[in-house]
Amino acid sequence: MMVLIVIIPFSGALICLLMPKRMRGYAGLAAAAATCLTVFLLAFIPGGEDTFHHALGGWGRPLGIELQADGLSIIFLLLTSVTAFLISIYAGPYFDSPREQKTADYHFWTLWLLLWGGLNALYVSSDIFNMYVLLELISLAAVALTTLKEEAEALIAALRYLMAAMLGSLVFLLGVAFLYAEYGVLDLGGLGVQVQTTLPTITAFGLMVFGMLIKTALFPLHFWLPAAHGNAPAPVSAILSALVIKSSYFMLLRIWFEIFPSITTYAAAQLLGAMGAFAILWGSFQAVRQERLKLLVAHSTVSQIGYLFLLFPLTIAQITGEQGASWNMQAWTGGICQTVSHAAAKAALFLAVGNIIHALGTDRLISLRDIKGRLPLSVFTIGIAGVNLMGLPPSGGFVAKWMLLNAVISSGQWWWIPIIVLGSLLTAGYVFLMLGHVFAPSRKAVVLQSVPPALEISAFALALCAIFIGFTTSGIIDLLQMGFHTMPMPEAITWRLP
Amino acid sequence: MTELDSFLLYALTAVILFALGLSSLLSRRHLLRKIMGLNIMSAGAFLLFISVAHRNGKVFADPVPQAMVITGIVVSISATGFALALARRIRKKTGLTSLDYREEPSPENHNRP
Amino acid sequence: MTDTLFDMTLCAALILAAWRVLHSSDHFQAVVLFITFGLILALAWVRLEAPDIAIAEAAVGASLAGVMLLDALRVMRSVGKEHEQEKRWTSVAKLPSFHLFFSFATVLILSVVLISAVTELSDAQGGLTDLVHAELEGSGTKHPVTAVLLNFRGYDTWIELGVLLLAVLGVLSIRECSNLHSLAPPVATTIVLENLVRGIMPLVLLVSGYLLWRGGFAPGGAFQAGVVLGAGCILLWMAGHRSLTMLHDATWRILLILGFLAFLALGSYSLLSTGVFLAYDRQYASIQIFLLESAATLSIGTTLAGLMLALQPLKKDLPR
Numbered sequence: 001m002m003v004l005i006v007i008i009p010f011s012g013a014l015i016c017l018l019m020p021k022r023m024r025g026y027a028g029l030a031a032a033a034a035t036c037l038t039v040f041l042l043a044f045i046p047g048g049e050d051t052f053h054h055a056l057g058g059w060g061r062p063l064g065i066e067l068q069a070d071g072l073s074i075i076f077l078l079l080t081s082v083t084a085f086l087i088s089i090y091a092g093p094y095f096d097s098p099r100e101q102k103t104a105d106y107h108f109w110t111l112w113l114l115l116w117g118g119l120n121a122l123y124v125s126s127d128i129f130n131m132y133v134l135l136e137l138i139s140l141a142a143v144a145l146t147t148l149k150e151e152a153e154a155l156i157a158a159l160r161y162l163m164a165a166m167l168g169s170l171v172f173l174l175g176v177a178f179l180y181a182e183y184g185v186l187d188l189g190g191l192g193v194q195v196q197t198t199l200p201t202i203t204a205f206g207l208m209v210f211g212m213l214i215k216t217a218l219f220p221l222h223f224w225l226p227a228a229h230g231n232a233p234a235p236v237s238a239i240l241s242a243l244v245i246k247s248s249y250f251m252l253l254r255i256w257f258e259i260f261p262s263i264t265t266y267a268a269a270q271l272l273g274a275m276g277a278f279a280i281l282w283g284s285f286q287a288v289r290q291e292r293l294k295l296l297v298a299h300s301t302v303s304q305i306g307y308l309f310l311l312f313p314l315t316i317a318q319i320t321g322e323q324g325a326s327w328n329m330q331a332w333t334g335g336i337c338q339t340v341s342h343a344a345a346k347a348a349l350f351l352a353v354g355n356i357i358h359a360l361g362t363d364r365l366i367s368l369r370d371i372k373g374r375l376p377l378s379v380f381t382i383g384i385a386g387v388n389l390m391g392l393p394p395s396g397g398f399v400a401k402w403m404l405l406n407a408v409i410s411s412g413q414w415w416w417i418p419i420i421v422l423g424s425l426l427t428a429g430y431v432f433l434m435l436g437h438v439f440a441p442s443r444k445a446v447v448l449q450s451v452p453p454a455l456e457i458s459a460f461a462l463a464l465c466a467i468f469i470g471f472t473t474s475g476i477i478d479l480l481q482m483g484f485h486t487m488p489m490p491e492a493i494t495w496r497l498p
Numbered sequence: 499m500t501e502l503d504s505f506l507l508y509a510l511t512a513v514i515l516f517a518l519g520l521s522s523l524l525s526r527r528h529l530l531r532k533i534m535g536l537n538i539m540s541a542g543a544f545l546l547f548i549s550v551a552h553r554n555g556k557v558f559a560d561p562v563p564q565a566m567v568i569t570g571i572v573v574s575i576s577a578t579g580f581a582l583a584l585a586r587r588i589r590k591k592t593g594l595t596s597l598d599y600r601e602e603p604s605p606e607n608h609n610r611p
Numbered sequence: 612m613t614d615t616l617f618d619m620t621l622c623a624a625l626i627l628a629a630w631r632v633l634h635s636s637d638h639f640q641a642v643v644l645f646i647t648f649g650l651i652l653a654l655a656w657v658r659l660e661a662p663d664i665a666i667a668e669a670a671v672g673a674s675l676a677g678v679m680l681l682d683a684l685r686v687m688r689s690v691g692k693e694h695e696q697e698k699r700w701t702s703v704a705k706l707p708s709f710h711l712f713f714s715f716a717t718v719l720i721l722s723v724v725l726i727s728a729v730t731e732l733s734d735a736q737g738g739l740t741d742l743v744h745a746e747l748e749g750s751g752t753k754h755p756v757t758a759v760l761l762n763f764r765g766y767d768t769w770i771e772l773g774v775l776l777l778a779v780l781g782v783l784s785i786r787e788c789s790n791l792h793s794l795a796p797p798v799a800t801t802i803v804l805e806n807l808v809r810g811i812m813p814l815v816l817l818v819s820g821y822l823l824w825r826g827g828f829a830p831g832g833a834f835q836a837g838v839v840l841g842a843g844c845i846l847l848w849m850a851g852h853r854s855l856t857m858l859h860d861a862t863w864r865i866l867l868i869l870g871f872l873a874f875l876a877l878g879s880y881s882l883l884s885t886g887v888f889l890a891y892d893r894q895y896a897s898i899q900i901f902l903l904e905s906a907a908t909l910s911i912g913t914t915l916a917g918l919m920l921a922l923q924p925l926k927k928d929l930p931r
Contacts, residue, residue: 144781174543
């Protein structure tokens with residue numbers, strides 16, 4: 001039953017709140033495993049007609065709220081479950097170890113399970129006000145998780161994050177107000193068929209897209225991200241960069257392709273793509289300049305997000321009505337592959353970096369040379385994650401960029417080619433910067449804190465997932481083919497493979 | 499006719515409030531002004547919803563936007579309470595009342611883990 | 612005609628108050644004007660036939676937010692406090708003028724766009740009013756807003772209770788305490804306030820219960836009752852009473868999650884019995900709704916009071 005993917009993490013959160021501190025880790029891990037299992041059951045066990053559709057309270061739209069899962073939902077749900085589960089395995093021993101005791105662990109599991117439940121609920125929601133409330137839930141939980149490290153930089157970054165998130169939500173809410181004023185309905189399907197090109201509708205479109213752009217930290221609205229992701233405890237950084245960012249991107253996809261396909265224009269798509277291009281270049285440029293490891297990885301997130309926005313200009317043909325354009329499917333596969341593989345690789349990277357910082361006791365890039373051949377698994381994880389981010393075979397990142405390049409060439413928008421290539425080069429820049437420091441000689445003899453094996457193994461597993469994505473492309477295409485058929489769509493959007 | 503005028507009046511007030519709140523958020527440095535700006539922005543959004551509810555109403559005013567606004571008020575106070583707690587903590591820890599700061603380079607900072 | 616004049620005055624007052632909140636130089640003045648803004652807004656809600664929201668706004672938007680802001684202002688203004696770290700942070704004096712120009716331009720363009728969009732909004736079509744009207748009979752309550760909040764769109768209400776819970780948990784983690792027992796005892800206050808609160812508290816409880824009961828057929832309901840309850844608990848603390856800190860830790864936690872838990876429990880029960888999450892029994896709907904609302908009232912009251920109380924001085928921060 002689809003609702004279980006929301007009920008289980010929320011119940012787990014409540015249980016963790018009521019339990020004594022020693023038991024929380026186990027309860028949390030159990031809830032994480034249960035949620036992950038439920039998502040897999042939902043995705044892979046064939047069910048009846050009603051498996052992917054649920055009218056809450058028995059009230060159908062537009063009066064009530066309905067849950068609907070389509071191909072895109074399933075992809076995001078699977079990505080969230082696997083990554084979240086592995087991060088949960090990491091989090092338990094992380095917060096128990098003596099060095100991290102100064103990080104307050106008062107309510108990590110409750111906050112995290114509430115966040116996860118919110119993510120799951122968002123991916124199957126089909127009501128725009130419900131999505132607003134869920135976005136607020138997710139943001140508030142994310143900010144609360146960021147404040148777990150009690151240092152001043154973390155708190156300042158958290159407040160900036162909170163205000164940026166609230167700004168994004170409020171702008172989105174105003175867009176919802178305009179849409180309701182014009183059309184009187186709140187559900188995605190109903191809006192999709194009724195939307196016309198009037199000034200209030202275009203205003204709503206602009207507002208909602210802008211709100212989501214702030215939350216997804218697209219250049220130049222990324223000002224809040226590096227400090228927030230760079231100053232959080234390691235598992236929280238992974239959660240933020242891998243999962244929370246993807247949720248607002250998911251909303252953007254819903255807004256663009258479900259509600260407003262009849263009014264998006266070529267120019268708007270190119271604008272989003274251009275901002276993505278700036279993000280790719282600026283993010284990697286800033287990453288190379290960093291002296292602190294976590295900030296480097298955080299700026300890398302800013303850069304990698306840019307690739308996600310190339311999806312919009314490359315799929316515009318689908319919206320303007322050219323049937324059967326083959327590059328649509330390539331662009332979609334590329335974009336989704338990039339989303340999934342970035343989530344896994346970035347989580348792996350943050351976790352491995354967390355291990356190294358835990359062992360060395362410092363965040364500075366130069367201190368990496370003091371590892372001197374120890375911690376091989378974590379360093380290897382960084383290497384694999386880096387391979388994925390750079391887009392080298394045989395990783396998911398390679399498939400993503402390959403598909404995107406194919407789509408670019410087929411659709412004739414050749415101006416994205418230098419951006420993609422340059423982006424990969426700059427990414428290689430900061431990945432090799434990290435690895436270079438690891439292999440550089442050092443005369444200091446530093447005693448390393450021991451890292452619990454669970455931490456290293458979970459990070460490595462995530463990196464392997466990123467590689468594995470490269471081999472599951474056909475599965476992704478099948479899921480995408482499920483398309484948005486569960487929601488009525490205008491005739492222009494139909495899928496056809498060449 | 500007066501029905502429509504009253505709607506237009508409140509709706510225009512709503513968007514003006516939204517813009518005023520936004521300008522407070524963007525241009526004032528002090529954290530409390532920013533937080534108050536966010537609250538005024540949400541008041542503007544809510545006002546737009548309720549004027550639509552009033553316009554839509556026949557036997558009774560449209561209850562769905564009203565329910566949405568009640569939810570919105572609760573969400574807004576939660577976020578405001580949390581933001582104020584953060585602002586207070588930042589003030590106590592660093593003495594700052596705004597988020598624009600310059601960190602003093604000091605000899606201890608370079609070698610600090 | 613007088614109606615329109617009243618509306619215009621109201622809107623002008625709103626805009627003026629908001630303008631002054633933005634532009635007044637004194638922070639205290641800004642906060643007081645913010646409270647005034649909230650109260651005028653409550654009047655606007657009444658004018659727009661939204662009494663439920665008027666009650667919520669007056670209690671939450673004006674009072675609770677105002678009290679929290681005043682308390683925060685006190686902290687922001689305190690001079691000569693010992694800061695925990697050595698002073699290595701200096702505020703940047705002014706925002707760069709590029710930043711100011713850019714924000715001014717953005718707001719101007721946005722205002723123009725929004726105003727034009729509003730003037731071009733299509734005419735009334737009734738929205739979802741008709742649907743609510745049609746289904747109100749069997750929904751278990753006679754008040755349309757309660758029906759929407761608790762029945763038709765109860766899922767949103769459930770999530771929103773989760774947001775409240777998150778906020779109080781977040782505040783507690785920042786304060787580095789896991790429950791209210793780490794708070795220093797409340798400061799004894801003047802005899803006038805003490806006796807006033809002593810007289811008012813029973814009224815507060817009565818009003819809260821009345822609002823809760825009334826929500827079944829008239830404006831009122833769980834939120835309004837909850838905020839009045841929360842305000843009462845805060846008032847108790849300010850009068851020197853130990854208020855919520857009297858509660859056992861486990862009791863307090865259970866109260867915090869009670870609303871969220873009640874929705875979850877009912878929803879799961881209906882999922883098991885009818886296969887639909889959060890569906891009400893046709894016969895017992897009004898009883899079920901009342902139970903959910905009572906649980907929500909207790910939660911909302913405890914959580915909102917907790918948001919304020921958790922910010923009070925801790926035992927360990929008191930000077931020896």
